[in-house]
Amino acid sequence: MLMWILIAILVVLALVWSMDIESSFGMRHLVVFLLFVATTVSYATRVSMSVAIVAMTTDNDYGHPVFKWERSVQDTILSSFFWGYILLQIPAGMLTGRFGGKIFITVAMLITGLVNLVTPFAATKGDWMAVCACRILMGLSQGLLYPSLHGLLGQWAPAAERSRMGTFVYAGAQLGTIIEMMLAGVLSAGPWGWPAVFYVAGASCLALAAVWMLLGASTPSTCRWISKNERKYIETSVGSADISEQKKMATPWKSIWTSLPFWAILLAHSGQSLGFWTLLTEIPSYMSKVLGVNIKSNGLLSALPYVAMYILSFVFSWTADFLINRNIISLPTARKIFNTIAFWGPAAALLGLSYIPAGHLTLAVVILTLTVGLNGAHYVGFLISHIDLSPNFASTLMGITNGCGNIFSIMAPLSVSLVVKDESSASEWRNVFLISIAFYFLSNLFFILFMSGKVQDWNEPQPAKTLEDGVKEVEEVDSSNKSRTVVEKF
Helix, strand or coil: CHHHHHHHHHHHHHHHHHCCCCCCCCHHHHHHHHHHHHHHHHHHHHHHHHHHHHHHCCCCCCCCCCCCCCHHHHHHHHHHHHHHHHHCHHHHHHHHHHHCCHHHHHHHHHHHHHHHHHHHHHHHHCCHHHHHHHHHHHHHHHCCHHHHHHHHHHHHCCHHHHHHHHHHHHCHHHHHHHHHHHHHHHHHHCCCCHHHHHHHHHHHHHHHHHHHHHHCCCCHHHCCCCCHHHHHHHHHHHCCCCHHHHCCECCCHHHHHCCHHHHHHHHHHHHHHHHHHHHHHHHHHHHHHCCCCCHHHCHHHHHHHHHHHHHHHHHHHHHHHHHHHCCCCCHHHHHHHHHHHHHHHHHHHHHHHCCCCCCCHHHHHHHHHHHHHHHHHHHHCHHHHHHHHCCCCHHHHHHHHHHHHHHHHHHHHHHHHHHCCCCCCHHHHHHHHHHHHHHHHHHHHHHHHHCCCCCCHHHCCCECCCHHHHHHHHHHHHHHHHHHHHHHHC
16 A cells, blocks of 8 residues: 555656646646556556466466466567557657647557457457457557657647656656556456456556547647647747648658658667667566576565666656756757766666676665666657657657667567577676667767757658649749739830
């Protein structure tokens, strides 16, 4: 009970932290809070299978179905989410830019909720392939989420509040992971059993979809609850066009792919994904096999690094906005400083972790907590930089970088299987860590050299010309030529 009270306090403090001290609570804060809840719930549903599958394959005292799935089948089920997740990233970014993020977040939550409600039936009446199909469909639906989040932040987050709001929204990923690790374990062990994990997740997603339909809005101009003063404040600050105007804009693909600042974000996102997912998926095995520390057996030790990341992310975001708004450092400098903390800090800590002698539990946990905690600075580093470059195409940019990033997420465990042949060999594990360190170092170096905090010229391209526009232009030219001819005659 105390843990849930602590989580509630952390959420309230985080929301207050994301607000501008000099302004009252406004509609933009409610929208950002709903985005935070969407991130939290979606990440909880991702983690749910990781916890529930243990109960699904273990005998219980309540008569719930037990499945004798081999380890390879379990790994296939766990990874199947990402098969669908990668596919819709870029299309989702483009569609969000044209039609707004509200409808796609609602659809993502609705489908995720329905899939979770169906999963127990698929497992008991079908087989493991039916469960995989559910996970793939859930991955497809959640592929709409991150591009939509970025598109909505581009419309709702004023520049002076962007770092805090962006951090608040994306930190929901860590909170969702922590909550689900605790809640799913309790539900699976109780009389409701593992099916309750999916029923609770499904009901939560459907409830959020309903709230989004009622209170959510893609832009301040389409929100019926916002005041005129707040709408004016947001629209004069964010520098993005309204949805009706964005529909007329052709995506400047050539300008995007030839933009060094965009490549700086893309490489940073890829480096972060490889490094972080190596930490998330492989560090527990390393600590168990090499250091003799079974961190998975202790729930507090498992959650501690992510609690540190959640809390420190708000410290970093507040510090970044304070330094920027007081004109102590420029926005590009802030992005580079905090991205360096998020990348080179964990790289150094990871190097230290790889040389710890076996049996040093306290030192290993401290370094692991420091490694993951410092990584929380990436929320005010590259992750929010898409909006800095192009508020109008932030969702498209996020779709591209998040899609590429998730490819590297899948590569993390594959790199371990290729490099590590003896799981008890510290030297072989060290080679894995050196790969992550190299990605952390080089991707951040490129980010430092080429990242820009300025809105790019291609943020406002010329609208795509329609056939009617072409006819009008020809008519205008003809009319102009006739007038010129008449004038010349006189």
